[in-house]
Amino acid sequence: MIRTGEEYRASIQDGREVYVNGERVKDVTSHPMFKPLVDIRARIYDMQHDEQTRHVMAYEEDGEWNAVANKLPLTQGDWWDKRRATDTVLEDIGGIVTRVGDETVGEMWSLFDGQDLLNEVDPQFSANIRTHIAKVLRADPFHVSANTDPKGDRSKPPQEQDPDMLLHVVKEVDAGIIVRGAKYETAAAYANQAFTKPTIANWGNAAYSDYAVGFICELGSPGLKYICRTGFAGRAPADDYPLSNKFDEVDTLVIFDDVLIPWENVLFYRHTKAAAFIRATLHRYSAFAFVQRNLKLADMMIGAALFNARQTGLDKQQAVQEKLSTLAVYREGINAHLTAAISLPERSPGGLMMPNQSLLYTGRVLACSQLHEMMHITRELCGGQICVTPDKASFDAPETAPWLNKFYSVNENWVADDRRRLLAFARDMLNSDYAGHRLTFQLFAQSPPFAHLAAVHRNFDWDGPLDFVRKAAGLSDRVLGKTDHASGDKAVSQWFSKDAAVRTAAE
Missing domain, CATH: 1.20.140.10 (Butyryl-CoA Dehydrogenase, subunit A, domain 3)
Structure with missing residues (x-):
């Protein structure tokens, strides 16, 4: 069910090892660098309960209220609802926040689309992504994304330099995989979980790699260290810098110091095809x-x-x-x-x-x-x-x-x-x-x-312009390289082949 702001605050008071300005943070919910964004995220949770905004922020299903932001988009109407909910949040808080979950949960939906590919590796990975999507729908965690690595010398493959420059698996154990390395994650210091995946897309001819790993990381896990950049909040008076003091989403270098990722949280592993797929479709939603x-x-x-x-x-x-x-x-x-x-x-x-x-x-x-x-x-x-x-x-x-x-x-x-x-x-x-x-x-x-x-x-639909010019110029089908080339009406025919309910709603 949807959480409250206080439930969210309690969930990140788990003793995680967070550092900023060279000092360890005792409580991210009260530290001046983090508190403004923690308060905004808590406000978003509370808006899901507030009678004035609940009808926009949440939906009822099977007797429970769930967050619109986390809902799997099955219809065109779901996207109108998501757009309206985001606008409501930004107008309520009076500014812009980006890493609050609605933008990163969509990355998991791309993996949902790649279940056939995951089944090539291990059917359990496909089951894991369905389980985690259901968990996000029901448990309403603050979900962020881990993407960029420190990278090191980018002219060299990871195996020819310090291997920890890119996050990788160091060994398998009965309980899961042990990973080592680092990731840059905005808002990780005050979030619940992160979809963690590889940065590199050029795997060469390698079919398998210890760097081709994607998983859900519980951000309170042992072995994680959070080294944050200095925030803008508190540097100057809020009256003079109203945005800096309220809307700075703190970026973090998350150190994975031999962190255990349970098997049920592993979404793909040692499969470069799956890693390349997620890189290509990461921002689909x-x-x-x-x-x-x-x-x-x-x-x-x-x-x-x-x-x-x-x-x-x-x-x-x-x-x-x-x-x-x-x-x-x-x-x-x-x-x-x-x-x-x-x-x-x-x-x-x-x-x-x-x-x-x-x-x-x-x-x-x-x-x-x-x-x-x-x-x-x-x-x-x-x-x-x-x-x-x-x-x-x-x-x-x-x-x-x-x-x-x-x-x-x-x-x-x-x-x-x-x-x-x-x-x-x-x-x-x-x-x-x-x-x-x-x-x-x-x-x-x-x-x-x-x-x-x-x-x-x-x-982009390149076929349409090509076929239009072929017909207008009187060219033969040979110029297309094949005789069964799609017509210039490809996009239109695709649209009208969609299910009738969605078409009717759009019309």
């Missing part, structure tokens, strides 16, 4: 949640830019309106891709309902590749005062407050305090250490740009 965050960030940038332009009357100028329109085009481009991805869904190999893969991945490229440009346009529209405005203490101090009230009050609608708050919000969103971190994080959380384009290449 989770990309939707990531791109939805970009949409909300676009809203934040538009709001900050428009408020700054309106307070001084600059929104009447054509040059300013053009820049605002550029932000709007970016925002609506993301919105259109998300909406179309749900409206034209696809059945997965495992029978789940996927967002349209080509539309989802091209939307991700749009959202990520233009983000830095949109941030700079927003900086322009906010003006130079976001980098020169004094802090709140100066607005409060008796000696300086009168002067700042004089020069920062525009009219009766925009007094100094509101203007300071807006400028602080914009500065933190665009110019702070936190802002730079979030921009860089796009290259980590959603994979690097070359992987984005590779996903587009794998999922």
